[in-house]
Amino acid sequence: MGSTSSLKSSPSAAAIRVLLMCSLVLASGASHAKNVIFFLGDGMGISTVTAARIFAGQSAGATGEEYDLAFDRFPHLALIKTYNTNAQVPDSAGTITAITTGEKTRIGVLGVNGSVERDDCAAALTNTLPTLAELAEQKGMSTGIVSTARITHATPAGAYAHSPNRNWESSASTPDEAEALGCKDIALQLVEMSHGDGLDVILGGGRREFLPIEADDPEYPSRPGLRDDSRNLIDEWLAADSKRQFTWRGDEFAQWLASDAPVDGQLMGLFEPSHMKYEADRQRDPGKEPSLQDMTALAVKQLAENDQGYFLLVEAGRIDHAHHFSNAYRALTDTVALSDAVQWAVENVDLADTLIVVTADHSHTMTISGYPRRGNPILGTVETEPGKPILDATGVPYTTLSYANGPGYKKQRPNLSKINTQDPDYQQLGTVPTQSETHAGEDVAAFAVGQNAAAVRGVMEQNRLYDVMYDVLIAP
Numbered sequence: 001m002g003s004t005s006s007l008k009s010s011p012s013a014a015a016i017r018v019l020l021m022c023s024l025v026l027a028s029g030a031s032h033a034k035n036v037i038f039f040l041g042d043g044m045g046i047s048t049v050t051a052a053r054i055f056a057g058q059s060a061g062a063t064g065e066e067y068d069l070a071f072d073r074f075p076h077l078a079l080i081k082t083y084n085t086n087a088q089v090p091d092s093a094g095t096i097t098a099i100t101t102g103e104k105t106r107i108g109v110l111g112v113n114g115s116v117e118r119d120d121c122a123a124a125l126t127n128t129l130p131t132l133a134e135l136a137e138q139k140g141m142s143t144g145i146v147s148t149a150r151i152t153h154a155t156p157a158g159a160y161a162h163s164p165n166r167n168w169e170s171s172a173s174t175p176d177e178a179e180a181l182g183c184k185d186i187a188l189q190l191v192e193m194s195h196g197d198g199l200d201v202i203l204g205g206g207r208r209e210f211l212p213i214e215a216d217d218p219e220y221p222s223r224p225g226l227r228d229d230s231r232n233l234i235d236e237w238l239a240a241d242s243k244r245q246f247t248w249r250g251d252e253f254a255q256w257l258a259s260d261a262p263v264d265g266q267l268m269g270l271f272e273p274s275h276m277k278y279e280a281d282r283q284r285d286p287g288k289e290p291s292l293q294d295m296t297a298l299a300v301k302q303l304a305e306n307d308q309g310y311f312l313l314v315e316a317g318r319i320d321h322a323h324h325f326s327n328a329y330r331a332l333t334d335t336v337a338l339s340d341a342v343q344w345a346v347e348n349v350d351l352a353d354t355l356i357v358v359t360a361d362h363s364h365t366m367t368i369s370g371y372p373r374r375g376n377p378i379l380g381t382v383e384t385e386p387g388k389p390i391l392d393a394t395g396v397p398y399t400t401l402s403y404a405n406g407p408g409y410k411k412q413r414p415n416l417s418k419i420n421t422q423d424p425d426y427q428q429l430g431t432v433p434t435q436s437e438t439h440a441g442e443d444v445a446a447f448a449v450g451q452n453a454a455a456v457r458g459v460m461e462q463n464r465l466y467d468v469m470y471d472v473l474i475a476p
């Protein structure tokens with residue numbers, strides 16, 4: 001997909017161009033990227049990256065520890081401090097706001113500064129922060145968002161929405177008083193985005209937030225929309241521009257992806273009423289929803305049409321959900337799906353004019369522990385040799401992966417020698433009983449390759465990732 005023209009030049013011409021580029025870079029002090037692709041694994045803490053790497057390697061028949069995910073091979077990385085202004089352990093709304101606006105803010109709010117208290121609509125209206133996607137649209141660039149979560153969920157909404165409560169995804173979940181004051185729900189903000197011509201590619205889940213109670217879902221007719229204002233926002237988005245196209249079907253998506261040329265106009269694909277399926281369950285979807293890699297590929301094909309460049313946000317949104325459910329298997333398979341999407345990007349964009357950043361918004365409480373032998377199945381019990389588990393102080397085996405808290409808590413430790421802990425539905429044990437396993441507060445990693453990637457280094461505040469992208473995409 002990237003330009004190969006420089007490869008065809010004669011050596012001397014190429015050398016001169018390199019010299020010219022170097023002097024330009026030195027003169028300006030910063031490089032310039034035409035495109036930025038920002039990948040976020042929701043909840044993809046460092047232990048998740050390590051475990052997913054081992055899982056991927058073992059799935060390929062290797063011992064696993066030595067294996068590399070796509071971003072393990074990136075040349076630049078940093079540790080990221082993820083706290084929100086009022087929270088030691090953050091949520092996805094506060095953290096994505098830090099990344100897309102350059103300012104840390106409170107837990108639970110989106111696209112507004114830290115003076116805005118949760119649910120305070122009036123304060124939110126006067127304290128909005130511009131996002132990278134909005135700035136890119138204003139510059140005439142193309143923009144896209146891709147997520148396996150609802151497209152109105154915190155991370156993708158961080159590209160376009162400003163709200164004192166991340167849960168105000170449709171009119172039904174937004175208080176009437178807030179709507180009377182002028183606060184719009186998040187789905188409405190997406191379809192009414194006024195910067196440039198609005199988002200050009202929108203791929204993910206969350207149809208119910210756009211459809212009224214009166215409308216049946218196209219894929220699951222028994223599940224109506226959520227909106228209580230009788231508005232069909234998909235129809236409204238389509239009506240605003242005759243070139244826009246919408247699909248909920250995997251076969252139609254596949255046609256868009258297979259065509260050599262980009263599809264004319266802006267695209268919206270919403271493949272589930274709520275979140276898309278976990279990668280492990282995707283094949284069973286009646287509508288044949290696409291993979292994160294294929295959604296990334298279609299987005300890049302569409303956005304690369306614009307000579308001004310593009311900003312693309314891609315979220316693996318459900319690593320987080322699987323962890324909250326104490327289900328390491330689905331968290332790891334969704335992390336590998338993110339790696340596949342990143343690998344596709346590395347192989348298909350021109351890194352001479354593109355910056356790729358991969359990070360997480362926050363961690364989870366999963367740990368990798370015990371002294372399992374080299375190559376021991378990452379989802380298995382801790383063993384010194386196959387079939388020889390190390391026993392805990394009470395005389396029963398334990399798994400390599402476990403959580404500090406969560407629904408996997410058991411009053412009495414079960415005898416795992418009779419349980420298949422590698423079953424996809426197995427819930428790892430948690431020490432503290434909580435209905436939902438929680439986020440964790442230690443640093444996450446950020447990985448970068450391409451233009452300005454070297455600015456990702458050391459221990460960084462999360463909102464400084466904004467600068468890394470802004471400096472090459474918006475500032476020049």
Ligand SMILES: [Zn+2]
Binds near residue numbers: 320324439
């Ligand atoms: Zn979460």
